Amino acid sequence: MNLDRVSLGLPGATEPGVIATVARHAEAAGFRALWLNDTPTGDALEGLAAAAASTSTLGLATGVIPLDRRPAATLIAPLRALPLDRVTLGIGSGAGRSGVLDRVRAGVEELRAAIEIPIVVGALGPAMRELAARTADGALLSWLRPQDARTAMAELRRDAAGRSVRGVLYVRATVSADARETLEREAAQYASYPNYAAHFARTGATAIETTIDGAADLAAQVESYTDEVDDVVLRAITAGSTERELLAFIDEVARA
Numbered sequence: 001m002n003l004d005r006v007s008l009g010l011p012g013a014t015e016p017g018v019i020a021t022v023a024r025h026a027e028a029a030g031f032r033a034l035w036l037n038d039t040p041t042g043d044a045l046e047g048l049a050a051a052a053a054s055t056s057t058l059g060l061a062t063g064v065i066p067l068d069r070r071p072a073a074t075l076i077a078p079l080r081a082l083p084l085d086r087v088t089l090g091i092g093s094g095a096g097r098s099g100v101l102d103r104v105r106a107g108v109e110e111l112r113a114a115i116e117i118p119i120v121v122g123a124l125g126p127a128m129r130e131l132a133a134r135t136a137d138g139a140l141l142s143w144l145r146p147q148d149a150r151t152a153m154a155e156l157r158r159d160a161a162g163r164s165v166r167g168v169l170y171v172r173a174t175v176s177a178d179a180r181e182t183l184e185r186e187a188a189q190y191a192s193y194p195n196y197a198a199h200f201a202r203t204g205a206t207a208i209e210t211t212i213d214g215a216a217d218l219a220a221q222v223e224s225y226t227d228e229v230d231d232v233v234l235r236a237i238t239a240g241s242t243e244r245e246l247l248a249f250i251d252e253v254a255r256a
Contacts, residue, residue, distance in 0.1 A: 001219045001256050005226050007033040008250065009063060009170060009235035013042030016050035018243045023051035023058055025247050029254040033059025033088070035170070035233045038066065045078040052083050061088040063140055063170060063233065064122035068094030072107040076114045084117050090140050092122030097195075101131055108135050120168060124199050126155065133159035138166035141229070143196065143210045148203045149228040166230040173212035173222075173234045175252035179245075183211055183237045211237075219256040 038044035044062040093100035120138035123129035132139035187207035238245035
């Protein structure tokens with residue numbers, strides 16, 4: 001499997017020392033980038049600083065920072081502390097349904113005026129995907145089957161109207177049978193959220209159908225996604241999220 005369009009995804013709450021070790025291993029294996037999500041207990045930009053210190057070429061990305069909790073103005077200083085030639089900033093609307101498009105649109109504009117880095121927008125639905133196509137450098141898609149990713153990419157390119165916009169897809173993945181229970185639990189959790197439930201209703205897929213169970217045919221499953229989008233982020237799902245398991249995940253993907 002060619003890894004030049006495959007990245008690794010980790011929770012932002014991963015311990016910085018583990019992030020540094022895993023990032024170094026991912027760089028050596030040939031992964032394109034490391035993506036960290038951002039939660040109240042895990043600062044993605046602090047995690048990327050740890051990854052940056054242990055690597056020299058690996059891409060560094062956030063997937064995604066919610067602007068309702070962390071406004072655009074608060075991101076500029078910590079971003080400038082990172083090697084900007086390697087950084088991609090992923091932002092999203094955060095919670096709530098009121099004014100989310102305006103929040104993200106204003107955030108993109110504010111960030112563009114302050115700092116020159118690629119910006120991708122977390123886009124679960126078609127309205128946010130259209131906003132990403134018209135204003136950002138890319139859309140971060142998630143919870144899609146390959147055929148749904150194909151449709152999303154066609155709509156992204158249509159809405160971009162000639163602009164250069166990348167489609168990045170975040171895919172939960174396992175490489176061993178002992179992680180299946182963890183994968184199923186996370187899929188069920190997301191399916192219980194109203195906005196994700198609406199997303200699955202639109203696509204006609206269940207949450208678990210959009211994941212990769214890599215205990216068998218891992219390469220074929222990953223390639224079914226790389227055939228449809230510009231970049232794939234494999235969110236590593238392991239039984240215990242230990243450093244040893246994450247390194248084994250990287251090795252298994254690289255071997256495939």
